Amino acid sequence: MRKKIAAGNWKMNTTPAEGVKLVSEILGKVSEVEGDVELIVCPPYTHLATILDKVKGSRIMVGAQNCAWELSGAFTGEISITTLKEMGVTHVIIGHSERREFFHESDEMMLKKVRLTLSHGLIPIFCIGEKLAEREKGIQFEVVVKQMEKVVYQLSEDDLKKVIIAYEPVWAIGTGKTATPEQAQDMHGFIRNSISKQYSSAVANTIPILYGGSVKGANAKEIFSMPDVDGGLIGGASLSVSEYIEIAKSF
Numbered sequence: 001m002r003k004k005i006a007a008g009n010w011k012m013n014t015t016p017a018e019g020v021k022l023v024s025e026i027l028g029k030v031s032e033v034e035g036d037v038e039l040i041v042c043p044p045y046t047h048l049a050t051i052l053d054k055v056k057g058s059r060i061m062v063g064a065q066n067c068a069w070e071l072s073g074a075f076t077g078e079i080s081i082t083t084l085k086e087m088g089v090t091h092v093i094i095g096h097s098e099r100r101e102f103f104h105e106s107d108e109m110m111l112k113k114v115r116l117t118l119s120h121g122l123i124p125i126f127c128i129g130e131k132l133a134e135r136e137k138g139i140q141f142e143v144v145v146k147q148m149e150k151v152v153y154q155l156s157e158d159d160l161k162k163v164i165i166a167y168e169p170v171w172a173i174g175t176g177k178t179a180t181p182e183q184a185q186d187m188h189g190f191i192r193n194s195i196s197k198q199y200s201s202a203v204a205n206t207i208p209i210l211y212g213g214s215v216k217g218a219n220a221k222e223i224f225s226m227p228d229v230d231g232g233l234i235g236g237a238s239l240s241v242s243e244y245i246e247i248a249k250s251f
């Protein structure tokens with residue numbers, strides 16, 4: 001049985017005070033989420049300390065939205081993996097399409113970040129996904145496998161087993177346009193098969209593959225019912241307590 005995961009990527013939303021309010025309200029409703037669904041919130045860096053304090057002893061885990069690709073040094077404005085680890089962060093989103101696009105992150109940088117995250121005992125949530133033009137050309141599978149090859153397929157089997165993959169088609173992010181459950185399943189099945197060919201089916205069967213892109217309370221159940229979809233990486237809807245809880249209850 002693979003893990004079921006509802007991870008909220010808050011992106012650059014909420015002030016520190018708003019973030020604490022949001023997580024407090026989520027905590028108040030967490031008992032409604034039955035079973036062993038893993039709940040992860042990824043607020044902006046500035047809120048991590050207070051939010052980690054708030055969720056202490058609860059089932060909510062806290063992730064960062066990024067980390068630096070080097071361990072320390074002259075990298076103005078960056079946040080190191082050792083800082084995140086010391087604070088108690090458990091997950092790090094790496095390679096989000098917004099970081100690829102707006103911050104020109106290279107595959108080499110992403111690989112360094114994934115390696116640093118793993119070597120410090122944190123879990124990378126590695127994002128992949130094609131752009132609209134790539135889907136229209138019918139090359140979405142090649143695009144996604146290349147993204148995997150350049151980064152996570154560089155890892156040993158033992159390391160790969162600790163990674164969470166998030167398939168986020170860029171055309172579905174923040175657009176209200178969701179992949180159909182069949183489109184999500186097609187890609188998730190393809191990714192799992194590709195991992196199986198590259199490593200083994202035993203490895204492929206243990207890795208959680210999340211779907212991201214306009215997941216909301218109203219569509220989560222259908223998407224999560226697909227055999228190779230193990231949960232969601234949720235943007236906009238994770239900022240609403242009722243939406244996030246409804247999504248977490250959709251397994």
Ligand SMILES: O=C(CO)COP(=O)(O)O
Binds near residue numbers: 172176215233234
């Ligand atoms: O990018 C996403 C999560 O990382 C998805 O964002 P939305 O859920 O707002 O489409």
